[in-house]
Amino acid sequence: MPHAPSPDDYSDDLSAELLRSDVKKTQGLSFRQKEKLQYALLLIPGCLLYGIFNLLPLIGTLVLSFFDWPGIGPATFVGFDNFTKLLTDAYMSDQLWNAFQQTFVFFVICISIFLGLGTTFALLLSWNTAGKSAYKLLFFMPYPLAAVAVAFLGQLIVDVRGPINQLMMHWDLISAPLMFLGEADTALPTIALFQSWQKLGFSIMLILSAILGVRADLLEAAVLDGASRWQCIRHVVFPVLAPAFVLITILTLVDVFNNAEYVLILMGPDAGPYYSTDILGTFQYRTAFGTSGGSGTADLGMAAAIGMVISVLILPATIYLALRNMRNR
Amino acid sequence: MERIFKLRPMEQVLVQFLLLAWALVVAIPFGLAFINSMKGSLGQVIRAPFSLPDSWQLENYAAAWEMANFSGYFMNSLIISVGTVAVAVLFSTMAAFVLARVEFRGNRTLFILFMIGVIVPLRLAMAPLFVVVQNLDLLNSLLGIILVQAASMMPVAVFILSTFFKHLSPEIEQAARVDGALPFQIYWKIVLPLVKPAIATVALLSFVSAWNEYLFPLLFLQDRSLYPLTLGLQEFQNEFAIQWHMMFAGLIIMMAPTLIAFLLASKAFIQGLTQGGIKE
Numbered sequence: 224m225p226h227a228p229s230p231d232d233y234s235d236d237l238s239a240e241l242l243r244s245d246v247k248k249t250q251g252l253s254f255r256q257k258e259k260l261q262y263a264l265l266l267i268p269g270c271l272l273y274g275i276f277n278l279l280p281l282i283g284t285l286v287l288s289f290f291d292w293p294g295i296g297p298a299t300f301v302g303f304d305n306f307t308k309l310l311t312d313a314y315m316s317d318q319l320w321n322a323f324q325q326t327f328v329f330f331v332i333c334i335s336i337f338l339g340l341g342t343t344f345a346l347l348l349s350w351n352t353a354g355k356s357a358y359k360l361l362f363f364m365p366y367p368l369a370a371v372a373v374a375f376l377g378q379l380i381v382d383v384r385g386p387i388n389q390l391m392m393h394w395d396l397i398s399a400p401l402m403f404l405g406e407a408d409t410a411l412p413t414i415a416l417f418q419s420w421q422k423l424g425f426s427i428m429l430i431l432s433a434i435l436g437v438r439a440d441l442l443e444a445a446v447l448d449g450a451s452r453w454q455c456i457r458h459v460v461f462p463v464l465a466p467a468f469v470l471i472t473i474l475t476l477v478d479v480f481n482n483a484e485y486v487l488i489l490m491g492p493d494a495g496p497y498y499s500t501d502i503l504g505t506f507q508y509r510t511a512f513g514t515s516g517g518s519g520t521a522d523l524g525m526a527a528a529i530g531m532v533i534s535v536l537i538l539p540a541t542i543y544l545a546l547r548n549m550r551n552r
Numbered sequence: 553m554e555r556i557f558k559l560r561p562m563e564q565v566l567v568q569f570l571l572l573a574w575a576l577v578v579a580i581p582f583g584l585a586f587i588n589s590m591k592g593s594l595g596q597v598i599r600a601p602f603s604l605p606d607s608w609q610l611e612n613y614a615a616a617w618e619m620a621n622f623s624g625y626f627m628n629s630l631i632i633s634v635g636t637v638a639v640a641v642l643f644s645t646m647a648a649f650v651l652a653r654v655e656f657r658g659n660r661t662l663f664i665l666f667m668i669g670v671i672v673p674l675r676l677a678m679a680p681l682f683v684v685v686q687n688l689d690l691l692n693s694l695l696g697i698i699l700v701q702a703a704s705m706m707p708v709a710v711f712i713l714s715t716f717f718k719h720l721s722p723e724i725e726q727a728a729r730v731d732g733a734l735p736f737q738i739y740w741k742i743v744l745p746l747v748k749p750a751i752a753t754v755a756l757l758s759f760v761s762a763w764n765e766y767l768f769p770l771l772f773l774q775d776r777s778l779y780p781l782t783l784g785l786q787e788f789q790n791e792f793a794i795q796w797h798m799m800f801a802g803l804i805i806m807m808a809p810t811l812i813a814f815l816l817a818s819k820a821f822i823q824g825l826t827q828g829g830i831k832e
Contacts, residue, residue, distance in 0.1 A: 273707070283677065347567045358575060361578055364578065372785065420577070
C-alpha cells in the first residue's frame with residue numbers, strides 16, 4: 224500500500240522548488256517532485272499572463288504617475304508634480320473638476336433609472352404576471368450587446384431627422400426638432416439614457432432575484448397578520464432589497480467612473496460639444512493619447528496620475544465589493 | 553401567501569400596460585433598425601421611418617458585407633473572441649485549480665494579487681498597458697489583443713472558478729493520487745469535468761466581453777485589416793453616417809450574432825452575465 228501523502232507533505236516551498244527544478248531532469252524525479260513540477264506548470268502560465276498584462280500595468284500606473292513622459296524619449300522623475308498640477312493648475316484642475324461633475328451627473332441619471340424603474344419592473348414581474356418570461360427575455364436583451372452598436376443605434380434614433388423627432392413633430396409636442404446630441408445641455412443626459420436603456424435589464428434581474436428570495440414564511444406571517452399587499456411590499460420586501468440596491472449602486476459607480484466607451488464612441492476624445500460630455504474616462508484617454516485631431520501632446524505620466532485619482536475615488540466601493548465576494552466565497 | 557402574488561383582472565391590465573410600455577421602448581429601436589435596413593434609399597428612411605419598406609431587399613447587407621469589408625471585421629472579431637476564450641479558460645482553470653486545491657507558501661498572497669485585478673479596473677492603467685504591449689512588440693497584432701483581453705478576464709475567472717473548486721469534495725482526487733495520478737491527469741480528467749458549469753460561465757463572459765470590446769482594439773490596432781467589428785462599425789459610420797439604410801444594415805450585422813446566441817441560450821446568458829457583473 225503506497226503511502227498517501229497528507230496535504231501537508233507537499234505544502235512547503237512549491238515556488239522555491241519550481242525555480243530550482245529543471246525540466247530536463249524530469250525523468251529522474253520522484254513522484255513528489257514530479258507532482259510539484261506539474262503543479263507549478265499549471266499555475267505559472269496564468270500568473271504570467273495576469274502579471275504581465277494586468278498587474279504590471281496597474282503597478283506601472285502608480286510608478287508612471289511620478290514621471291513626466293510623452294511616450295517616447297527619456298522619462299523624468301517629477302515627484303508629485305503631476306498630482307500638484309492636476310489639482311492646482313487652472314487648466315488641468317478645471318478639466319478634472321468638469322469631468323468629475325459630469326461623471327457624477329452621468330452616474331446619478333443611470334442609478335435613478337436602475338433603482339426606480341428597476342424596482343418597479345422587478346415588482347411587476349414578481350407577481351403572476353402574464354407573459355412574465357417573455358418580458359424578462361426582452362428586458363435583458365440589450366444588455367449583452369456591444370456599446371458601439373447601442374450607441375450608434377441610439378444616435379440614429381435621436382437624430383434631428385430621426386424617428387423620435389419626427390414623432391414628436393407629428394404629435395405637435397415640439398415646434399422644431401431637438402438636437403439631443405448636438406446641444407451642450409442635452410448631450411450628456413442623452414448618452415446616459417442610452418447606457419441606462421442598455422443596462423436596465425441587469426438591475427431588474429438582480430432586484431427580481433432579491434424579491435423572489437424573500438423568505439416565503441415571512442410573507443405568509445405578514446399575510447396572516449392581515450397585512451395588505453402594499454404593506455407586505457413596504458415592510459417585508461423593501462428591507463430585504465437594501466443589499467441589492469447597494470450592490471447596484473456600487474457596480475454602476477465603478478462602471479461609470481472607469482468606463483467611458485459611450486462618450487468615446489459618440490463624441491471622440493474631445494467629448495464635445497465644448498467638453499460638455501467629458502467624463503473622467505475621456506479626460507484620461509485624451510491626456511494619454513491626445514485629441515482626435517492629433518493636436519495636443521500625449522502625457523502618459525499625467526494620464527497615470529488621473530488613473531490614480533480615479534482609482535482612489537472608486538477604491539472604497541471596489542474594496543467593499545471584493546470583501547463581499549470573499550465573504551460569499 | 554397566494555394573495556400577494558395573485559393579481560385581480562384589473563390589476564393584471566394595469567401591470568400589463570406598464571410592462572408593455574417598457575417592452576416597446578426596448579423593442580422599437582431593434583424593429584426600426586431591422587425594417588429600415590431593408591430599404592433601398594435614404595429618402596425612404598427619412599420620409600417614413602416607421603413604415604415598412606416598399607420592397608424588402610438585402611442589398612444593403614451584401615454591400616456592407618463585401619464592399620465595406622464586414623466579412624473581414626467579422627473574422628477578426630471571431631479570432632479575437634475565440635482566442636480570448638481559449639486562453640482565458642485554459643489559464644484560469646489551471647491556475648484556479650492549484651490555488652484552490654493545493655496548500656503552498658504564497659498561495660494566499662497570489663490569490664490577493666489576483667483580487668487586485670478585481671478591485672482596480674485595467675482601463676485605468678491604459679497608459680502603462682500601452683507601454684507594456686508596445687515593448688513586447690504586440691502592437692497592431694491580434695495576439696496582443698487576445699492576451700490583453702484574456703489577462704483582463706483572469707481575476708474574475710479565477711475568482712469564479714476557485715469558488716467552484718473549493719466546493720469539490722477532495723476524496724476522488726485523493727484516491728487518484730494514491731493510484732499514482734499526477735496533477736496534469738487529475739486536472740484534466742477528474743477536476744475539469746466536474747466544474748463544467750463554471751467553465752461555461754467564464755467562457756460566456758470572456759466571449760461577450762471580447763466580442764464587444766472597443767477600447768483595447770482602439771488603443772492597440774492601427775491596420776484596418778485587423779479591425780474587429782466594433783472598430784469596423786465605427787469606420788463604417790465615418791463613411792456611411794449619412795446613408796442610414798446602410799448604417800442600419802451594419803448595425804444589424806453587428807448585433808445579430810449576439811442576439812441569436814442570446815435567444816438560443818437566454819438562461820445561460822442572464823445567469824452568467826448577472827453573476828459575472830456582480831463579481832466585477
